[in-house]
Amino acid sequence: MSLSKTLYEKDLYPEIENARETSYGADCLELVEDQYQRGLMDRRTFVRALGLLAAMPMASLSRPATAATQQLMIVNWGGISRPAYAKAFGAPYEAATGIKLEQDGSGPLPAKVRAMVQSGKVIWDLLDFDASKALVLDREGLLQPIDYDIVDRNKVYPGWAYHAGVAFYIYSCVLCFDASKFPNAKPNSWKDFWDVERFPGQRAMRKTPEGQIEACMMAAGRSIKDVYPIDLDLAMAKVKELKSHLVAWTTSAQSQDVLRNGEVTMCNLWHSRAGALYKESSGRFDWTWNQGLMNVDVWSVPKNNPAGPEMAMRFIAFAQDPERQVELLKLIGNGPVNPAAAALVPDDLKKFDPTQADHRAVQAELNPEWWNAPSGKGDKSNDTLAREMWLDALSS
Incomplete structure:
Protein backbone atom coordinates (compact mmCIF):
# COMPACT_ATOMS: atom_id res chain seq x y z
CA MET A 1 0.00 0.00 0.00
CA ILE A 170 -0.78 31.26 8.59
CA TYR A 171 -2.92 29.93 11.44
CA SER A 172 -2.18 28.64 14.93
CA CYS A 173 -3.49 26.17 17.48
CA VAL A 174 -3.55 28.02 20.81
CA LEU A 175 -4.57 27.62 24.45
CA CYS A 176 -7.82 29.54 24.94
CA PHE A 177 -9.34 29.96 28.40
CA ASP A 178 -12.23 31.45 30.33
CA ALA A 179 -10.49 34.29 32.19
CA SER A 180 -13.45 34.69 34.56
CA LYS A 181 -12.59 31.29 36.05
CA PHE A 182 -9.00 32.28 36.85
CA PRO A 183 -9.02 35.70 38.55
CA ASN A 184 -5.63 35.27 40.25
CA ALA A 185 -3.41 33.71 37.58
CA LYS A 186 -3.87 33.10 33.87
CA PRO A 187 -2.81 29.83 32.24
CA ASN A 188 0.16 30.41 29.95
CA SER A 189 1.47 27.00 28.87
CA TRP A 190 0.40 23.46 28.09
CA LYS A 191 1.80 22.49 31.48
CA ASP A 192 -0.85 24.80 32.95
CA PHE A 193 -3.46 23.15 30.71
CA TRP A 194 -2.60 19.84 32.39
CA ASP A 195 -2.59 21.34 35.90
CA VAL A 196 -6.18 20.78 37.01
CA GLU A 197 -5.43 21.55 40.65
CA ARG A 198 -4.07 25.05 40.10
CA PHE A 199 -6.46 25.69 37.19
CA PRO A 200 -9.60 23.63 37.88
CA GLY A 201 -12.17 22.62 35.29
CA GLN A 202 -12.63 20.47 32.22
CA ARG A 203 -10.44 20.82 29.12
CA ALA A 204 -11.20 20.37 25.42
CA MET A 205 -8.97 19.08 22.63
CA ARG A 206 -9.65 18.19 19.02
CA LYS A 207 -10.74 14.67 18.10
CA THR A 208 -7.97 14.54 15.50
CA PRO A 209 -4.33 14.87 16.57
CA GLU A 210 -2.79 17.72 14.56
CA GLY A 211 -1.93 20.52 16.94
CA GLN A 212 -2.87 18.29 19.87
CA ILE A 213 0.02 15.82 20.07
CA GLU A 214 2.41 18.76 19.73
CA ALA A 215 0.74 20.30 22.80
CA CYS A 216 1.28 16.98 24.59
CA MET A 217 4.98 17.19 23.80
CA MET A 218 5.25 20.71 25.20
CA ALA A 219 3.24 19.70 28.28
CA ALA A 220 5.82 16.94 28.77
CA GLY A 221 8.63 19.50 28.76
CA ARG A 222 9.70 19.78 25.11
CA SER A 223 10.69 23.30 24.02
CA ILE A 224 9.05 24.92 21.00
CA LYS A 225 12.17 24.16 18.98
CA ASP A 226 12.25 20.48 20.03
CA VAL A 227 8.66 19.39 19.55
CA TYR A 228 9.70 17.00 16.75
CA PRO A 229 10.18 14.16 16.36
CA ILE A 230 6.97 13.36 18.21
CA ASP A 231 7.19 10.54 20.74
CA LEU A 232 3.75 9.06 20.11
CA ASP A 233 3.83 6.81 23.16
CA LEU A 234 4.63 9.80 25.37
CA ALA A 235 1.91 11.90 23.70
CA MET A 236 -0.70 9.21 24.32
CA ALA A 237 0.44 8.80 27.92
CA LYS A 238 0.02 12.56 28.43
CA VAL A 239 -3.49 12.67 26.99
CA LYS A 240 -4.51 9.69 29.13
CA GLU A 241 -3.33 11.63 32.20
CA LEU A 242 -5.95 14.24 31.36
CA LYS A 243 -8.64 11.83 30.19
CA SER A 244 -11.06 12.25 33.10
CA HIS A 245 -10.96 16.04 32.59
CA LEU A 246 -11.09 15.99 28.80
CA VAL A 247 -13.81 16.75 26.23
CA ALA A 248 -13.10 16.04 22.54
CA TRP A 249 -14.41 18.52 19.98
CA THR A 250 -15.17 17.47 16.41
CA THR A 251 -16.38 20.65 14.73
CA SER A 252 -14.69 23.97 15.25
CA ALA A 253 -18.02 25.51 16.28
CA GLN A 254 -18.01 23.02 19.16
CA SER A 255 -14.57 24.25 20.18
CA GLN A 256 -16.19 27.61 20.94
CA ASP A 257 -19.47 26.30 22.32
CA VAL A 258 -17.85 24.20 25.05
CA LEU A 259 -16.28 27.41 26.38
CA ARG A 260 -19.41 29.54 25.91
CA ASN A 261 -21.65 27.11 27.78
CA GLY A 262 -19.17 26.60 30.63
CA GLU A 263 -18.55 22.93 29.89
CA VAL A 264 -14.80 23.55 29.88
CA THR A 265 -12.49 26.25 31.20
CA MET A 266 -9.72 25.76 28.60
CA CYS A 267 -9.56 24.57 25.01
CA ASN A 268 -6.94 23.85 22.35
CA LEU A 269 -8.43 25.51 19.27
CA TRP A 270 -7.59 27.64 16.24
CA HIS A 271 -6.52 31.21 16.96
CA SER A 272 -9.23 32.64 14.70
CA ARG A 273 -11.88 31.01 16.87
CA ALA A 274 -10.16 32.27 20.02
CA GLY A 275 -10.07 35.78 18.58
CA ALA A 276 -13.77 35.66 17.72
CA LEU A 277 -14.59 34.52 21.27
CA TYR A 278 -12.48 37.32 22.71
CA LYS A 279 -14.32 39.96 20.67
CA GLU A 280 -17.84 38.71 21.35
CA SER A 281 -17.19 38.31 25.11
CA SER A 282 -15.30 41.61 25.56
CA GLY A 283 -12.22 39.72 26.73
CA ARG A 284 -13.77 37.12 29.01
CA PHE A 285 -12.39 34.41 26.72
CA ASP A 286 -8.72 35.01 26.10
CA TRP A 287 -5.75 33.02 24.83
CA THR A 288 -1.98 32.86 24.98
CA TRP A 289 0.35 32.73 21.98
CA ASN A 290 2.92 31.00 24.18
CA GLN A 291 3.49 27.44 22.89
CA GLY A 292 1.05 27.93 20.05
CA LEU A 293 1.57 25.83 16.93
CA MET A 294 1.75 27.65 13.58
CA ASN A 295 0.72 25.98 10.33
CA LYS A 350 -1.73 43.05 16.46
CA LYS A 351 -3.15 40.98 19.32
CA PHE A 352 -4.95 38.80 16.75
CA ASP A 353 -2.01 38.33 14.37
CA PRO A 354 -0.03 35.09 14.83
CA THR A 355 2.83 36.51 12.77
CA GLN A 356 3.72 39.52 14.89
CA ALA A 357 7.37 39.13 15.90
CA ASP A 358 6.67 38.63 19.61
CA HIS A 359 3.98 36.04 18.81
CA ARG A 360 6.09 34.06 16.33
CA ALA A 361 8.98 34.01 18.80
CA VAL A 362 7.05 31.93 21.36
CA GLN A 363 5.35 29.48 18.98
CA ALA A 364 6.34 26.16 17.47
CA GLU A 365 5.83 25.32 13.79
CA LEU A 366 3.99 22.26 12.50
CA ASN A 367 6.38 19.97 10.62
CA PRO A 368 4.57 18.41 7.63
CA GLU A 369 7.63 16.32 6.78
CA TRP A 370 7.31 14.50 10.12
CA TRP A 371 3.59 13.92 9.63
CA ASN A 372 4.18 12.37 6.19
CA ALA A 373 7.25 10.29 7.11
CA PRO A 374 7.06 6.49 7.52
CA SER A 375 6.37 5.51 11.14
CA GLY A 376 8.55 2.41 11.05
CA LYS A 377 5.52 0.31 11.96
CA GLY A 378 4.49 -1.58 8.85
CA ASP A 379 3.58 0.66 5.94
CA LYS A 380 1.90 3.30 8.12
CA SER A 381 2.93 6.92 8.00
CA ASN A 382 3.29 8.96 11.19
CA ASP A 383 0.02 10.62 10.17
CA THR A 384 -1.94 7.38 10.00
CA LEU A 385 -0.38 5.92 13.15
CA ALA A 386 -0.94 9.16 15.12
CA ARG A 387 -4.62 9.24 14.15
CA GLU A 388 -5.18 5.63 15.10
CA MET A 389 -3.40 6.02 18.45
CA TRP A 390 -5.13 9.33 19.22
CA LEU A 391 -8.63 7.97 18.60
CA ASP A 392 -7.78 4.94 20.71
CA ALA A 393 -6.45 7.10 23.55
CA LEU A 394 -9.59 9.25 23.53
CA SER A 395 -11.97 6.31 23.46
CA SER A 396 -10.18 3.86 25.79
Whole structure:
Protein backbone atom coordinates (compact mmCIF):
# COMPACT_ATOMS: atom_id res chain seq x y z
CA MET A 1 0.00 0.00 0.00
CA SER A 2 1.36 3.44 -0.91
CA LEU A 3 2.07 6.16 1.63
CA SER A 4 -0.49 8.47 0.02
CA LYS A 5 -3.25 5.89 0.34
CA THR A 6 -2.53 5.31 4.01
CA LEU A 7 -2.89 9.05 4.50
CA TYR A 8 -6.01 10.04 2.71
CA GLU A 9 -8.19 7.35 1.16
CA LYS A 10 -11.73 7.62 2.54
CA ASP A 11 -12.52 3.93 2.16
CA LEU A 12 -9.69 3.05 4.55
CA TYR A 13 -10.45 5.49 7.37
CA PRO A 14 -13.92 7.03 6.84
CA GLU A 15 -14.25 8.40 10.40
CA ILE A 16 -10.81 9.99 10.24
CA GLU A 17 -11.44 11.44 6.78
CA ASN A 18 -14.74 12.97 7.86
CA ALA A 19 -13.06 14.59 10.86
CA ARG A 20 -10.22 15.86 8.69
CA GLU A 21 -12.64 17.69 6.41
CA THR A 22 -13.06 20.25 9.17
CA SER A 23 -9.86 21.81 7.87
CA TYR A 24 -8.78 25.33 8.73
CA GLY A 25 -9.70 26.46 5.21
CA ALA A 26 -13.21 25.09 5.61
CA ASP A 27 -13.45 26.59 9.08
CA CYS A 28 -12.65 30.09 7.82
CA LEU A 29 -15.83 30.03 5.78
CA GLU A 30 -17.86 28.60 8.65
CA LEU A 31 -16.52 31.27 10.99
CA VAL A 32 -17.41 34.08 8.56
CA GLU A 33 -20.96 32.78 8.32
CA ASP A 34 -21.21 32.37 12.10
CA GLN A 35 -20.07 35.96 12.72
CA TYR A 36 -22.55 37.23 10.12
CA GLN A 37 -25.46 35.23 11.60
CA ARG A 38 -24.63 36.50 15.11
CA GLY A 39 -24.79 40.09 13.90
CA LEU A 40 -21.08 40.62 14.55
CA MET A 41 -20.32 41.27 10.88
CA ASP A 42 -22.33 43.45 8.52
CA ARG A 43 -23.34 42.27 5.05
CA ARG A 44 -20.71 44.32 3.24
CA THR A 45 -17.91 42.97 5.43
CA PHE A 46 -19.36 39.48 5.04
CA VAL A 47 -19.14 39.70 1.25
CA ARG A 48 -15.61 41.12 1.39
CA ALA A 49 -14.49 38.32 3.71
CA LEU A 50 -15.96 35.68 1.45
CA GLY A 51 -14.28 37.34 -1.49
CA LEU A 52 -10.83 37.27 0.09
CA LEU A 53 -11.35 33.62 0.99
CA ALA A 54 -12.25 32.80 -2.62
CA ALA A 55 -15.64 31.55 -1.44
CA MET A 56 -17.94 31.95 -4.41
CA PRO A 57 -19.96 28.99 -5.65
CA MET A 58 -18.41 26.73 -8.23
CA ALA A 59 -19.34 27.80 -11.73
CA SER A 60 -19.10 24.37 -13.29
CA LEU A 61 -17.57 20.95 -12.85
CA SER A 62 -16.24 21.01 -16.38
CA ARG A 63 -13.79 23.23 -18.21
CA PRO A 64 -13.73 24.43 -21.82
CA ALA A 65 -11.18 22.46 -23.79
CA THR A 66 -9.60 25.46 -25.48
CA ALA A 67 -6.26 26.61 -24.07
CA ALA A 68 -7.15 30.16 -25.08
CA THR A 69 -9.79 30.44 -22.37
CA GLN A 70 -8.80 33.29 -20.06
CA GLN A 71 -9.95 31.89 -16.74
CA LEU A 72 -8.60 30.16 -13.66
CA MET A 73 -10.43 27.58 -11.58
CA ILE A 74 -9.57 27.55 -7.87
CA VAL A 75 -10.71 24.73 -5.61
CA ASN A 76 -11.25 25.38 -1.92
CA TRP A 77 -13.86 24.75 0.76
CA GLY A 78 -16.26 27.48 -0.34
CA GLY A 79 -19.37 25.46 -0.94
CA ILE A 80 -21.93 27.35 1.17
CA SER A 81 -24.65 28.41 -1.25
CA ARG A 82 -25.48 32.05 -0.57
CA PRO A 83 -26.19 34.84 -3.05
CA ALA A 84 -23.47 37.01 -1.50
CA TYR A 85 -20.82 34.57 -2.70
CA ALA A 86 -21.32 35.72 -6.27
CA LYS A 87 -19.33 38.88 -5.46
CA ALA A 88 -16.10 37.07 -5.00
CA PHE A 89 -12.38 37.15 -4.63
CA GLY A 90 -11.81 37.33 -8.35
CA ALA A 91 -12.91 40.95 -8.83
CA PRO A 92 -9.54 42.67 -8.16
CA TYR A 93 -7.61 40.11 -10.21
CA GLU A 94 -10.07 40.19 -13.07
CA ALA A 95 -10.01 43.98 -13.06
CA ALA A 96 -6.21 44.00 -13.15
CA THR A 97 -5.69 41.24 -15.71
CA GLY A 98 -8.94 40.53 -17.55
CA ILE A 99 -8.67 36.92 -16.41
CA LYS A 100 -11.82 35.52 -14.84
CA LEU A 101 -11.64 33.45 -11.67
CA GLU A 102 -14.07 30.62 -11.12
CA GLN A 103 -14.40 28.75 -7.84
CA ASP A 104 -15.13 25.12 -7.06
CA GLY A 105 -16.09 24.78 -3.41
CA SER A 106 -16.25 20.98 -3.33
CA GLY A 107 -12.96 20.64 -1.43
CA PRO A 108 -9.37 19.95 -2.56
CA LEU A 109 -9.18 16.36 -1.36
CA PRO A 110 -5.99 14.62 -2.54
CA ALA A 111 -7.95 11.65 -3.88
CA LYS A 112 -9.74 13.99 -6.30
CA VAL A 113 -6.51 15.61 -7.44
CA ARG A 114 -4.93 12.18 -7.92
CA ALA A 115 -7.85 10.94 -10.01
CA MET A 116 -7.86 14.04 -12.23
CA VAL A 117 -4.16 14.07 -12.97
CA GLN A 118 -3.86 10.33 -13.50
CA SER A 119 -6.87 10.29 -15.84
CA GLY A 120 -5.73 13.37 -17.76
CA LYS A 121 -8.99 15.15 -16.94
CA VAL A 122 -7.81 18.07 -14.81
CA ILE A 123 -10.37 20.83 -14.26
CA TRP A 124 -8.62 22.77 -11.46
CA ASP A 125 -5.82 25.31 -11.86
CA LEU A 126 -5.11 26.12 -8.21
CA LEU A 127 -5.47 24.16 -4.99
CA ASP A 128 -5.88 25.87 -1.61
CA PHE A 129 -5.04 23.29 1.07
CA ASP A 130 -2.61 22.45 3.85
CA ALA A 131 1.09 21.90 3.26
CA SER A 132 1.01 18.24 4.29
CA LYS A 133 -1.29 17.38 1.38
CA ALA A 134 0.96 19.30 -1.02
CA LEU A 135 3.99 17.29 0.10
CA VAL A 136 2.17 13.99 -0.48
CA LEU A 137 0.95 14.90 -3.96
CA ASP A 138 4.32 16.38 -4.92
CA ARG A 139 6.08 13.12 -4.02
CA GLU A 140 3.67 11.33 -6.33
CA GLY A 141 4.59 13.71 -9.16
CA LEU A 142 1.09 15.18 -9.39
CA LEU A 143 1.88 18.85 -8.78
CA GLN A 144 3.63 21.50 -10.82
CA PRO A 145 6.79 22.87 -9.16
CA ILE A 146 6.29 26.47 -8.04
CA ASP A 147 8.01 28.83 -10.46
CA TYR A 148 10.03 31.02 -8.13
CA ASP A 149 11.02 33.25 -11.02
CA ILE A 150 7.39 34.44 -10.94
CA VAL A 151 6.41 33.78 -7.31
CA ASP A 152 8.65 35.63 -4.85
CA ARG A 153 10.22 33.48 -2.11
CA ASN A 154 11.01 36.65 -0.17
CA LYS A 155 7.27 37.32 0.19
CA VAL A 156 6.86 34.20 2.36
CA TYR A 157 8.30 33.57 5.82
CA PRO A 158 11.30 31.19 5.70
CA GLY A 159 10.42 27.51 5.58
CA TRP A 160 7.01 27.91 3.95
CA ALA A 161 8.00 28.10 0.28
CA TYR A 162 7.89 24.44 -0.73
CA HIS A 163 8.82 22.76 -3.99
CA ALA A 164 5.20 22.45 -5.13
CA GLY A 165 3.33 24.68 -2.69
CA VAL A 166 3.73 28.20 -1.35
CA ALA A 167 2.07 29.51 1.79
CA PHE A 168 -1.11 31.56 1.42
CA TYR A 169 -1.87 32.30 5.10
CA ILE A 170 -0.78 31.26 8.59
CA TYR A 171 -2.92 29.93 11.44
CA SER A 172 -2.18 28.64 14.93
CA CYS A 173 -3.49 26.17 17.48
CA VAL A 174 -3.55 28.02 20.81
CA LEU A 175 -4.57 27.62 24.45
CA CYS A 176 -7.82 29.54 24.94
CA PHE A 177 -9.34 29.96 28.40
CA ASP A 178 -12.23 31.45 30.33
CA ALA A 179 -10.49 34.29 32.19
CA SER A 180 -13.45 34.69 34.56
CA LYS A 181 -12.59 31.29 36.05
CA PHE A 182 -9.00 32.28 36.85
CA PRO A 183 -9.02 35.70 38.55
CA ASN A 184 -5.63 35.27 40.25
CA ALA A 185 -3.41 33.71 37.58
CA LYS A 186 -3.87 33.10 33.87
CA PRO A 187 -2.81 29.83 32.24
CA ASN A 188 0.16 30.41 29.95
CA SER A 189 1.47 27.00 28.87
CA TRP A 190 0.40 23.46 28.09
CA LYS A 191 1.80 22.49 31.48
CA ASP A 192 -0.85 24.80 32.95
CA PHE A 193 -3.46 23.15 30.71
CA TRP A 194 -2.60 19.84 32.39
CA ASP A 195 -2.59 21.34 35.90
CA VAL A 196 -6.18 20.78 37.01
CA GLU A 197 -5.43 21.55 40.65
CA ARG A 198 -4.07 25.05 40.10
CA PHE A 199 -6.46 25.69 37.19
CA PRO A 200 -9.60 23.63 37.88
CA GLY A 201 -12.17 22.62 35.29
CA GLN A 202 -12.63 20.47 32.22
CA ARG A 203 -10.44 20.82 29.12
CA ALA A 204 -11.20 20.37 25.42
CA MET A 205 -8.97 19.08 22.63
CA ARG A 206 -9.65 18.19 19.02
CA LYS A 207 -10.74 14.67 18.10
CA THR A 208 -7.97 14.54 15.50
CA PRO A 209 -4.33 14.87 16.57
CA GLU A 210 -2.79 17.72 14.56
CA GLY A 211 -1.93 20.52 16.94
CA GLN A 212 -2.87 18.29 19.87
CA ILE A 213 0.02 15.82 20.07
CA GLU A 214 2.41 18.76 19.73
CA ALA A 215 0.74 20.30 22.80
CA CYS A 216 1.28 16.98 24.59
CA MET A 217 4.98 17.19 23.80
CA MET A 218 5.25 20.71 25.20
CA ALA A 219 3.24 19.70 28.28
CA ALA A 220 5.82 16.94 28.77
CA GLY A 221 8.63 19.50 28.76
CA ARG A 222 9.70 19.78 25.11
CA SER A 223 10.69 23.30 24.02
CA ILE A 224 9.05 24.92 21.00
CA LYS A 225 12.17 24.16 18.98
CA ASP A 226 12.25 20.48 20.03
CA VAL A 227 8.66 19.39 19.55
CA TYR A 228 9.70 17.00 16.75
CA PRO A 229 10.18 14.16 16.36
CA ILE A 230 6.97 13.36 18.21
CA ASP A 231 7.19 10.54 20.74
CA LEU A 232 3.75 9.06 20.11
CA ASP A 233 3.83 6.81 23.16
CA LEU A 234 4.63 9.80 25.37
CA ALA A 235 1.91 11.90 23.70
CA MET A 236 -0.70 9.21 24.32
CA ALA A 237 0.44 8.80 27.92
CA LYS A 238 0.02 12.56 28.43
CA VAL A 239 -3.49 12.67 26.99
CA LYS A 240 -4.51 9.69 29.13
CA GLU A 241 -3.33 11.63 32.20
CA LEU A 242 -5.95 14.24 31.36
CA LYS A 243 -8.64 11.83 30.19
CA SER A 244 -11.06 12.25 33.10
CA HIS A 245 -10.96 16.04 32.59
CA LEU A 246 -11.09 15.99 28.80
CA VAL A 247 -13.81 16.75 26.23
CA ALA A 248 -13.10 16.04 22.54
CA TRP A 249 -14.41 18.52 19.98
CA THR A 250 -15.17 17.47 16.41
CA THR A 251 -16.38 20.65 14.73
CA SER A 252 -14.69 23.97 15.25
CA ALA A 253 -18.02 25.51 16.28
CA GLN A 254 -18.01 23.02 19.16
CA SER A 255 -14.57 24.25 20.18
CA GLN A 256 -16.19 27.61 20.94
CA ASP A 257 -19.47 26.30 22.32
CA VAL A 258 -17.85 24.20 25.05
CA LEU A 259 -16.28 27.41 26.38
CA ARG A 260 -19.41 29.54 25.91
CA ASN A 261 -21.65 27.11 27.78
CA GLY A 262 -19.17 26.60 30.63
CA GLU A 263 -18.55 22.93 29.89
CA VAL A 264 -14.80 23.55 29.88
CA THR A 265 -12.49 26.25 31.20
CA MET A 266 -9.72 25.76 28.60
CA CYS A 267 -9.56 24.57 25.01
CA ASN A 268 -6.94 23.85 22.35
CA LEU A 269 -8.43 25.51 19.27
CA TRP A 270 -7.59 27.64 16.24
CA HIS A 271 -6.52 31.21 16.96
CA SER A 272 -9.23 32.64 14.70
CA ARG A 273 -11.88 31.01 16.87
CA ALA A 274 -10.16 32.27 20.02
CA GLY A 275 -10.07 35.78 18.58
CA ALA A 276 -13.77 35.66 17.72
CA LEU A 277 -14.59 34.52 21.27
CA TYR A 278 -12.48 37.32 22.71
CA LYS A 279 -14.32 39.96 20.67
CA GLU A 280 -17.84 38.71 21.35
CA SER A 281 -17.19 38.31 25.11
CA SER A 282 -15.30 41.61 25.56
CA GLY A 283 -12.22 39.72 26.73
CA ARG A 284 -13.77 37.12 29.01
CA PHE A 285 -12.39 34.41 26.72
CA ASP A 286 -8.72 35.01 26.10
CA TRP A 287 -5.75 33.02 24.83
CA THR A 288 -1.98 32.86 24.98
CA TRP A 289 0.35 32.73 21.98
CA ASN A 290 2.92 31.00 24.18
CA GLN A 291 3.49 27.44 22.89
CA GLY A 292 1.05 27.93 20.05
CA LEU A 293 1.57 25.83 16.93
CA MET A 294 1.75 27.65 13.58
CA ASN A 295 0.72 25.98 10.33
CA VAL A 296 0.00 27.20 6.79
CA ASP A 297 -2.35 26.63 3.91
CA VAL A 298 -0.61 26.73 0.54
CA TRP A 299 -1.31 27.38 -3.10
CA SER A 300 -0.44 24.44 -5.35
CA VAL A 301 -0.95 23.81 -9.06
CA PRO A 302 -1.92 20.36 -10.38
CA LYS A 303 0.02 18.97 -13.32
CA ASN A 304 -1.57 19.73 -16.70
CA ASN A 305 -3.90 22.39 -15.31
CA PRO A 306 -6.18 23.78 -18.05
CA ALA A 307 -4.96 27.40 -17.94
CA GLY A 308 -1.32 26.35 -17.90
CA PRO A 309 1.22 26.74 -15.09
CA GLU A 310 2.33 30.30 -15.91
CA MET A 311 -1.12 31.81 -15.51
CA ALA A 312 -1.58 30.01 -12.20
CA MET A 313 1.82 31.20 -10.96
CA ARG A 314 1.01 34.78 -11.84
CA PHE A 315 -2.16 34.61 -9.78
CA ILE A 316 -0.19 33.25 -6.80
CA ALA A 317 2.22 36.19 -7.18
CA PHE A 318 -0.76 38.57 -7.24
CA ALA A 319 -2.08 37.01 -4.00
CA GLN A 320 1.23 37.78 -2.25
CA ASP A 321 0.29 41.45 -1.96
CA PRO A 322 0.80 42.39 1.73
CA GLU A 323 -2.13 44.81 1.90
CA ARG A 324 -4.61 42.14 0.78
CA GLN A 325 -3.14 39.75 3.32
CA VAL A 326 -3.65 42.32 6.08
CA GLU A 327 -7.22 42.74 4.87
CA LEU A 328 -7.76 39.01 5.37
CA LEU A 329 -6.38 39.35 8.91
CA LYS A 330 -8.82 42.18 9.60
CA LEU A 331 -11.82 40.20 8.43
CA ILE A 332 -11.20 36.69 9.69
CA GLY A 333 -7.89 36.53 11.54
CA ASN A 334 -5.74 34.66 8.99
CA GLY A 335 -2.09 35.54 9.55
CA PRO A 336 -0.21 37.16 6.64
CA VAL A 337 2.61 35.08 5.14
CA ASN A 338 4.34 38.04 3.57
CA PRO A 339 6.84 39.45 6.13
CA ALA A 340 6.21 42.94 4.75
CA ALA A 341 2.63 42.74 6.02
CA ALA A 342 3.59 42.85 9.71
CA ALA A 343 4.39 46.56 9.60
CA LEU A 344 1.02 47.28 7.96
CA VAL A 345 -1.05 45.68 10.73
CA PRO A 346 -2.89 48.35 12.78
CA ASP A 347 -2.10 48.41 16.50
CA ASP A 348 -5.59 47.27 17.48
CA LEU A 349 -5.19 44.13 15.35
CA LYS A 350 -1.73 43.05 16.46
CA LYS A 351 -3.15 40.98 19.32
CA PHE A 352 -4.95 38.80 16.75
CA ASP A 353 -2.01 38.33 14.37
CA PRO A 354 -0.03 35.09 14.83
CA THR A 355 2.83 36.51 12.77
CA GLN A 356 3.72 39.52 14.89
CA ALA A 357 7.37 39.13 15.90
CA ASP A 358 6.67 38.63 19.61
CA HIS A 359 3.98 36.04 18.81
CA ARG A 360 6.09 34.06 16.33
CA ALA A 361 8.98 34.01 18.80
CA VAL A 362 7.05 31.93 21.36
CA GLN A 363 5.35 29.48 18.98
CA ALA A 364 6.34 26.16 17.47
CA GLU A 365 5.83 25.32 13.79
CA LEU A 366 3.99 22.26 12.50
CA ASN A 367 6.38 19.97 10.62
CA PRO A 368 4.57 18.41 7.63
CA GLU A 369 7.63 16.32 6.78
CA TRP A 370 7.31 14.50 10.12
CA TRP A 371 3.59 13.92 9.63
CA ASN A 372 4.18 12.37 6.19
CA ALA A 373 7.25 10.29 7.11
CA PRO A 374 7.06 6.49 7.52
CA SER A 375 6.37 5.51 11.14
CA GLY A 376 8.55 2.41 11.05
CA LYS A 377 5.52 0.31 11.96
CA GLY A 378 4.49 -1.58 8.85
CA ASP A 379 3.58 0.66 5.94
CA LYS A 380 1.90 3.30 8.12
CA SER A 381 2.93 6.92 8.00
CA ASN A 382 3.29 8.96 11.19
CA ASP A 383 0.02 10.62 10.17
CA THR A 384 -1.94 7.38 10.00
CA LEU A 385 -0.38 5.92 13.15
CA ALA A 386 -0.94 9.16 15.12
CA ARG A 387 -4.62 9.24 14.15
CA GLU A 388 -5.18 5.63 15.10
CA MET A 389 -3.40 6.02 18.45
CA TRP A 390 -5.13 9.33 19.22
CA LEU A 391 -8.63 7.97 18.60
CA ASP A 392 -7.78 4.94 20.71
CA ALA A 393 -6.45 7.10 23.55
CA LEU A 394 -9.59 9.25 23.53
CA SER A 395 -11.97 6.31 23.46
CA SER A 396 -10.18 3.86 25.79
